[in-house]
Amino acid sequence: EVQLVESGGDLAQAGGSLRLSCVASGFPFSIHDMNWVRQAPGRGLEWVSYISVTGSSIYYADSVRGRFTVSRDNDKNSLYLQINSLRAEDTATYYCARDNLSWDVWGKGTTVTVSS
Amino acid sequence: QSVLTQPPSASGTPGQRITMSCAGSNSNIGSNTVSWYLQLPGTAPKLLMYNDHQRPSGVPDRFSGSRSGTSASLAISGLQSEDEADYYCATWDDSLKGYVFGAGTTVTVL
Numbered sequence: 001e002v003q004l005v006e007s008g009g010d011l012a013q014a015g016g017s018l019r020l021s022c023v024a025s026g027f028p029f030s031i032h033d034m035n036w037v038r039q040a041p042g043r044g045l046e047w048v049s050y051i052s053v054t055g056s057s058i059y060y061a062d063s064v065r066g067r068f069t070v071s072r073d074n075d076k077n078s079l080y081l082q083i084n085s086l087r088a089e090d091t092a093t094y095y096c097a098r099d100n101l102s103w104d105v106w107g108k109g110t111t112v113t114v115s116s
Numbered sequence: 117q118s119v120l121t122q123p124p125s126a127s128g129t130p131g132q133r134i135t136m137s138c139a140g141s142n143s144n145i146g147s148n149t150v151s152w153y154l155q156l157p158g159t160a161p162k163l164l165m166y167n168d169h170q171r172p173s174g175v176p177d178r179f180s181g182s183r184s185g186t187s188a189s190l191a192i193s194g195l196q197s198e199d200e201a202d203y204y205c206a207t208w209d210d211s212l213k214g215y216v217f218g219a220g221t222t223v224t225v226l
Contacts, residue, residue, distance in 0.1 A: 037161075095161070
């Protein structure tokens with residue numbers, strides 16, 4: 001079964017850090033670009049970051065650039081999102097999504113809650 | 117404020133046809149294909165349409181998509197109660213060098 005499973009979401013203090021993970025299974029992870037998308041409570045979807053298959057191309061939304069770092073380990077079929085300098089507005093469910101000219105596979109999400 | 121503009125709501129009765137729009141600009145919809153996502157409450161989004169008008173396997177042909185100029189649209193024919201959900205459009209923006217979403221349209225079946 002094609003699957004993405006996120007983890008690492010937690011309750012964290014403003015100014016703190018978290019590392020989110022996304023493990024892929026059921027498909028060749030190393031040949032797919034990947035993305036992170038988030039959704040704040042009661043709000044719409046917001047694209048966060050993109051990483052190409054080798055990690056040579058990386059893009060970020062303006063709202064997270066400089067604080068978030070996306071990376072991947074193809075040997076471990078894993079995608080990561082390092083979140084630093086947490087802000088209240090980072091409170092959201094974070095989804096990883098496979099990039100296949102659209103986001104055709106999504107995980108169930110992991111929840112980050114930032115307290116001040 | 118989302119880069120892509122979607123109406124906040126759309127509604128119809130069972131069996132009816134409804135459409136929803138997604139308006140952008142030359143740097144996004146005007147230059148790149150659009151995909152659509154459906155999200156039921158409390159669940160992850162699901163791909164509904166890609167490359168403007170192509171349906172992934174499993175998506176019924178009641179759903180159709182199109183793109184013209186700097187706008188795209190999604191139509192649902194033969195509206196059913198299970199179509200009640202939030203619908204989001206998305207595409208790449210050449211100026212922002214990132215993906216952009218619309219704020220979503222909530223579909224209600226009356």
